[in-house]
Amino acid sequence: MTKIPLPGSPVRGSKSGAPVMALLDLLGRRWAMGVLWTLCQGGPATFRILQERCESISPAVLNSRLKELREANLVERTTEGYAATKLGQELFGHLEPLGAWAKIWGKSLAPHQDIV
Amino acid sequence: MTKIPLPGSPVRGSKSGAPVMALLDLLGRRWAMGVLWTLCQGGPATFRILQERCESISPAVLNSRLKELREANLVERTTEGYAATKLGQELFGHLEPLGAWAKIWGKSLAPHQDIV
DNA sequence: CTCAATGCTATCTTTTTCATAGCAAACTTG
DNA sequence: CAAGTTTGCTATGAAAAAGATAGCATTGAG
Structure with missing residues (x-):
């Protein structure tokens, strides 16, 4: 099984397992941020609903x-399906500003690629 | 060559290429955030220095x-080597708080795994 | 010219991710 | 309660990405 990056043990980018490196390793996997994002933005969801929201993620x-994410205490199962934990929402709070920033970033890039 | 996610064109998680999804796709690749992080924290660096700072990244x-990152206008080459652009540093500004948050996260996880 | 440092490319192996199919368990319905 | 649905996930094979190493073409010093 895939090794789950948690602070305290060696992870990619840090032999000491510095918390931030463990976090970057965890979030730097495909769909990790995307899943947290959609859970926080769209609210709790069942496995299949989550699949739909993500548009193109495979069940595996x-x-x-x-x-x-559950091992990392960022997501949990509730009667409503999967949901972000308090900790997960806190993290999302830090990630959310990226949404607005991304738009600015997109505009600054536009001149080079003619976005319609 | 690997497709570079930029806002405006379809990326993983969004057929419309919503800026934030392009950003998450870009950053959700191994070492993407790590490289930006070390460039912003440690200052400009040559290819080899960057390799050392990252401890275990392969040159490829x-x-x-x-x-x-250069295509996305977050990193550029200078006489001092690679460096974060103004935009890159701006993004880092949003990412940096994760460092402190990760420590809290680590503590909340500690009870389950006895960090030394 | 010789030598070392720098910036990468090549190549091969191991992991991850993707795309599908499909199954077991919990619900619904009739 | 039998039959059909929905849900949550596992299985499998193929493709893409990442890791580990070796090494080559410049560049700049000496």
Whole structure:
């Protein structure tokens, strides 16, 4: 099984397992941020609903990411399906500003590629 | 060559290429955030220095990430080597708080795994 | 010219991710 | 309660990405 990056043990980018490196390793996997994002933006969701919201994630990967995020205490299962934990929402709070920033970033890039 | 996610064209998680999804796709690749992080924290660096700072990145991947980050206008080459652009530093500004948050996260996880 | 440092490319192996199919368990319905 | 649905996930094979190493073409010193 895939190794789950948690602070305290060696992860990619840090032999000491510095918390931020463990976090970057965890979030730097396909769909990790995307799943957290859609859970926080769209609210709790069942496995299949989550699959739909993500548009193109395969069940195997979704399952892996969910396991990792749950192990990391960022996501949990509730009667409503999967949901971000308090900690997960806190993290999302830090990620959310990226939404607005991304638009500015997109505009600054536009001159080079003619976005319609 | 690897496709570089930029806002405006379809990326993983969004057929419309919503800026934030393009950003998450870009950053959700191994070492993407790590490279930006070390460039912003440690200052400009040559290819090899960057390799050392990252501890375990392979040149092929570092090269890919650098290309992507440059294409995205987050990193550029200067006389001092690679450096974060103004835009890159701005993004880092949003990412940096994760460092402190990760420590809290680590503590909340500690009870479950006895960090030394 | 010789030598070392720099910036990468090549190549091969291991992991991850993707794309599908499909199954077991929990619900619904009739 | 039998039959059909929905849900949550596992299985499988193929493709893409990442990791580990070796090494080559410049560049700049000496």
